Amino acid sequence: VRSDAEKEEAMAAITDHMLPGRWNESRPMLAKELKATGILAVEIEHVATKVRSGPPVDDEEDHQLDIWAGVLPVATAIGQPLADQHVKPDQPVPASLQAAKRRFA
Incomplete structure (x- = not known):
């Protein structure tokens, strides 16, 4: 993207x-x-993707190996907003941050 207007629109x-x-x-x-x-x-x-859920589907001989197998859940969450030290104490948390917290809850 080369033009400033196009860059700003993308951002x-x-x-x-x-x-x-x-x-x-x-x-x-x-x-x-x-x-x-x-x-x-x-x-x-x-675009191609492979999506599955549940435990691993291993071959029977793999079950005898001394190797850990399982599922590692990954979660995305929005925490409590922490204001910059220069933000005025009475400055409310913006609506976008409140909306993000609901979106990722």
Whole structure:
């Protein structure tokens, strides 16, 4: 992505995907920040994925091996927002952070 307008549009889309409404809650980007940021646009023609759930499906002889097998659950969660030390004490937590907490709960 080469044009500044296209870069900014992409960054807004990425930001709002993770934290809906956050782009408009944030200050505008500085020119030096925009210049220092690169965005790569990739056209995807085909995507394949393999998804399964449950325990491993091992061959019977594998059950005799001295190797751990199992499932390691991975969770994504949004924790309690921690304000920067320079944020005014009465500054409310923005709606985008509250929305993200609900989204990832």
